[in-house]
Amino acid sequence: MMRNRGFLKLISLSLAVVFLFTNITAFANAAVKKETVYVILDAGGRVKSQIVTDWIHSDTPNATIKDKSELENIVNLKGDESPQKNGEYVTWKLNSNDLFYQGTISKELPFEVSIKYYLDGKEIKPQDLAGKSGKVKIKIEVANKEQKIVKINGKNRTIYLPLTFAAVVNLPLDKFENVKTNAGEVITEGNTQAVVSVLFPGLLESLGLDGESEIVDVPKYIEITADCKHFELSPIYMVATNKLLDIKDVKKIDSVDSLQKAINTLYTSSEKILEGAVKLSNGEKEFTLNFEEFTNGLKLLSNASSELYKGVKSLEDGAEKLYNSSKQLRAGTSELNKNSQKLYKGVTEFGNGVYEYTYGTSQFSDGAIKIIDGYQTLFVKNKELFDAVKKVSSGLDLATSSQKDLEAGSKRLQDAIQNVLEGTKKELEVLNIVYNGFDTVISGLQKLESIPLVKDVVTNVIAGIDKQRQAIKGLIDSKQAMVSGLSQILENVKKMSQGQENLSTALLQLKDAQAKIASSSDLIVQNQKVLDQSAAKLKDSKKVLDEGTRKLLASKDQLVSGTKAFCDGTEKLDKATAQFVSGTGKLKDGAKQLSGGMVKFDENMKMVYSASEKLLEGSKELEDGTLVLSDSYRKFHNKGIKELYSKTDEALGKLDDIKDTLNELKEFSQSYKTFSGISDELDGEVKFVLKTDEIKAKEEKQVSKEVKTANTQTHEKKSFWKWLLGLLHIQVD
Incomplete structure (x- = not known):
């Protein structure tokens, strides 16, 4: 066992x-x-x-x-x-x-x-x-x-x-x-x-x-x-x-x-x-x-x-910031879209203003040329006036030399003085017309000073015209003195009994007035040269102004069409930004899930x-x-x-x-x-x-x-x- x-x-x-x-x-x-x-x-x-x-x-x-x-x-x-x-x-x-x-x-x-x-x-x-x-x-x-x-x-x-x-x-x-x-x-x-x-x-x-x-x-x-x-x-x-x-x-x-x-x-x-x-x-x-x-x-x-x-985690934080920034961007693009519509409206109105402005500048430049042409006509008339003054001066010389024969030829002298007096009065009327016309021209030219392209030329023209006006003013004063002198001479001739002394004094006054007229005539001739130069520059500036006006009108059309395209783009950008905000929102949620x-x-x-x-x-x-x-x-x-x-x-x-x-x-x-x-x-x-x-x-x-x-x-x-x-x-x- x-x-x-x-x-x-x-x-x-x-x-x-x-x-x-x-x-x-x-x-x-x-x-x-x-x-x-x-x-x-x-x-x-x-x-x-x-x-x-x-x-x-x-x-x-x-x-x-x-x-x-x-x-x-x-x-x-x-x-x-x-x-x-x-x-x-x-x-x-x-x-x-x-x-x-x-x-x-x-x-x-x-x-x-x-x-x-x-x-x-x-x-x-x-x-x-x-x-x-x-x-x-x-x-x-x-x-x-x-x-x-x-x-x-x-x-x-x-x-x-x-x-x-x-x-x-x-x-x-x-x-x-x-x-x-x-x-x-x-x-x-x-x-x-x-x-x-x-x-x-x-x-x-x-x-x-x-x-x-x-x-x-x-x-x-x-x-x-x-x-x-x-x-x-x-x-x-x-x-x-x-x-x-x-x-x-x-x-x-x-x-x-x-x-x-x-x-x-x-x-x-x-x-x-x-x-x-x-x-x-x-x-x-x-x-x-x-x-x-x-x-x-x-x-x-x-x-x-x-x-x-x-x-x-950084991606999640970045997505959160991106989402918040995209919302701000969305608000900005919406405001941009609204303002672009206002901009388009303003540009359209600006275009209409440009058209009216270019039309006005064209009319103005044409008027300025006409003024220049009028001045040239005035200068021709002034020459005729100066020739008449010379004749008056010669008449005065003759009157003086004939003073000894005054009594004998008083009737003839009276007639000559009467003719000179009437001619002088007519000249005075013309000079007053010319003098008043200067004020109108200067007022019109001052409006052109707002245009940068012709401002300097216009300023020079105004300065020349002002000098011309002062010369005419001196001429008018002289003519008025001459009229006064002729009237007095005529009166003296009529009153030959007043004596030779009064007549001589009047003749001296008349000679002095004639000398002033001659001096004013020389100044007008000098100013005419300046005005001629300014007129040439004004005509050249008109060509430049006309070309600038043409380009401005063309640019106006491009500006209006470009602004229209910009408005359409901002509208599309606004819609795209809305989609972008939605996408960043999904990205933020996805990043949050990924982080979890x-x-x-x-x-x-x-x-x-x-x-x-x-x-x-x-x-x-x-x-x-x-x-x-x-x-x-x-x-x-x-x-x-x-x-x-x-x-x-x-x-x-x-x-x-x-x-x-x-x-x-x-x-x-x-x-x-x-x-x-x-x-x-x-x-x-x-x-x-x-x-x-x-x-x-x-x-x-x-x-x-x-x-x-x-x-x-x-x-x-x-x-x-x-x-x-x-x-x-x-x-x-």
């Missing part, structure tokens, strides 16, 4: 170790889905959150994979492929052979973890244990909740999904002493120590051995005891998988010979497993290196997403990067763990499988039940391919990685001390246990 007990112990232990080596599974399908469920527990073992990471591999590159998943918030971890969801199905178009994605899920696990704490024999809440000292006990239990009923030798039996739990509990030497456990080993390295244990929840119940603890010594829970100072506990890590040893056909084990063959198969399979464990350790090392590069890339992407968010989306993207990116860091830590843990497990399995193989191989005749009891149950457990394990869902076209496997919250005292007072141990393992590279303790924020020298 004792030989059977040893056989069953070795069978149980061999199955337990094989559960850990899930990555060497062979799949028949071309596409495989490997799933890892990361579970965060509180210190008592209750579930707080679940994150699932899936790796889909296809032997065919760029394949289209139809998956089935209950995950939410799915994120592609490595590529840019986007999922196409249709109900519970998710379709991926791969860019290569591999796809990594993750999501969240709220689903009951196939097991339940319970962690209890005791201080000096009494149960205590974990938060109340923090900081206390004494005899501490930690009890970890796992209840298997995934079960089904099968027929074993005609009887109903409840079997449980074959799960293997590996747990690591870190217990630093500066806080925990005299550490013991009922399941697993206490491993010490340097100044650190940890308890590594394995549980197989539901295995004994499935095999029907749950009541035979003396036959099969498989622990149902993990119990750790230690002397503690100032209790604190880093997170407890656990890994669970559902893989069994791949025994080709357990039903063929129906005799001692077949049992021996099966043991031979078990031995050779164990050797292969040992070889696979070494390959797994090497492969996990390479995977960790690649995943570390991937995590560094995620870090850069996470930092870039923050910068991108800043840029999007970037906030979520940035948060998700940071969450993915944080999860990737944890995955990287877990991968490094797994890398060192696989190294330790490969070493441990080598010991197990040498001390267990080989010993079992040499004792095939020690266990025959319950063989039929066990082999049938093993077949059922194998099928149950192979059918459980996923936690979150899987399509029929994919093979799959799943494992669970669990982590509890740490228990930390409010005030930490640590006294460092050196602990020397004979059982210290030294490695050149960072070992699995050093990584684990580093993960728990504990320095290791």
Whole structure:
């Protein structure tokens, strides 16, 4: 019987170790889905959150994979492929052979973890244990909740999904002493120590051995005891998988010979497993290196997403300012459109004024030419007047020379004087007409001074005419004096009796007046020359004025048509600005939505990067763990499988039940391919990685001390246990 007990112990232990080596599974399908469920527990073992990471591999590159998943918030971890969801199905178009994605899920696990704490024999809440000292006990239990009923030798039996739990509990030497456990080993390295244990929840119940603890010594829970100072506990890590040893056909084990063959198969399979464990350790090392590069890339992407968010935020602010500015622009273009209509009306009126102005300037220039022509006629008449004055002067000379004969020829002199007097009066009338005409001409010319083009010429003409008018005024005065003198002479002639003295005086006065007339005549002749020059300039200026008028009329038409086009353009601009305001409003709303989306993207990116860091830590843990497990399995193989191989005749009891149950457990394990869902076209496997919250005292007072141990393992590279303790924020020298 004792030989059977040893056989069953070795069978149980061999199955337990094989559960850990899930990555060497062979799949028949071309596409495989490997799933890892990361579970965060509180210190008592209750579930707080679940994150699932899936790796889909296809032997065919760029394949289209139809998956089935209950995950939410799915994120592609490595590529840019986007999922196409249709109900519970998710379709991926791969860019290569591999796809990594993750999501969240709220689903009951196939097991339940319970962690209890005791201080000096009494149960205590974990938060109340923090900081206390004494005899501490930690009890970890796992209840298997995934079960089904099968027929074993005609009887109903409840079997449980074959799960293997590996747990690591870190217990630093500066806080925990005299550490013991009922399941697993206490491993010490340097100044650190940890308890590594394995549980197989539901295995004994499935095999029907749950009541035979003396036959099969498989622990149902993990119990750790230690002397503690100032209790604190880093997170407890656990890994669970559902893989069994791949025994080709357990039903063929129906005799001692077949049992021996099966043991031979078990031995050779164990050797292969040992070889696979070494390959797994090497492969996990390479995977960790690649995943570390991937995590560094995620870090850069996470930092870039923050910068991108800043840029999007700036875009949102800029869009807001652009929208506000566009509204101001809209108000400006509307006002511009209104004012352009007013401008068009004003330009039209201006054009009409230009037409009237050019017409007036044309009439004025024609009148000015006529005035010049009139002046030239006046000058001709003046010449005739001057000739008459000369004749009068000659007559006066004759009168003077004939004074001696005055008395004798008084009648003749009287007639001559009468003729001169009448001619002089007529001349005086003409001179008054000319003098008054000067005022009219000057008034007309002063109106021309407002025209820049002829202002200087007109001013010169007015100055010349004014001088001419002064000369005429002098001439009029002289003529009036002459008339007065002639009248007096005539009177004297009539009154010859008054005496020669009065006549001589009158003749002298007349001669003086005649001299003044002669002087005025010379001034008129000089002014006539100036007026002739000014008239020539005025005629030239008229030509320039006429040409300017023609160009002004042409420019008026261009100005009116250009203003009309400007008004049409401002109207179109006003309408376009309204559309622009609408577009900037949409841009502002879009930028706001983009900014909100970037906030979520940035948060998700940071969450993915944080999860990737944890995955990287877990991968490094797994890398060192696989190294330790490969070493441990080598010991197990040498001390267990080989010993079992040499004792095939020690266990025959319950063989039929066990082999049938093993077949059922194998099928149950192979059918459980996923936690979150899987399509029929994919093979799959799943494992669970669990982590509890740490228990930390409010005030930490640590006294460092050196602990020397004979059982210290030294490695050149960072070992699995050093990584684990580093993960728990504990320095290791």
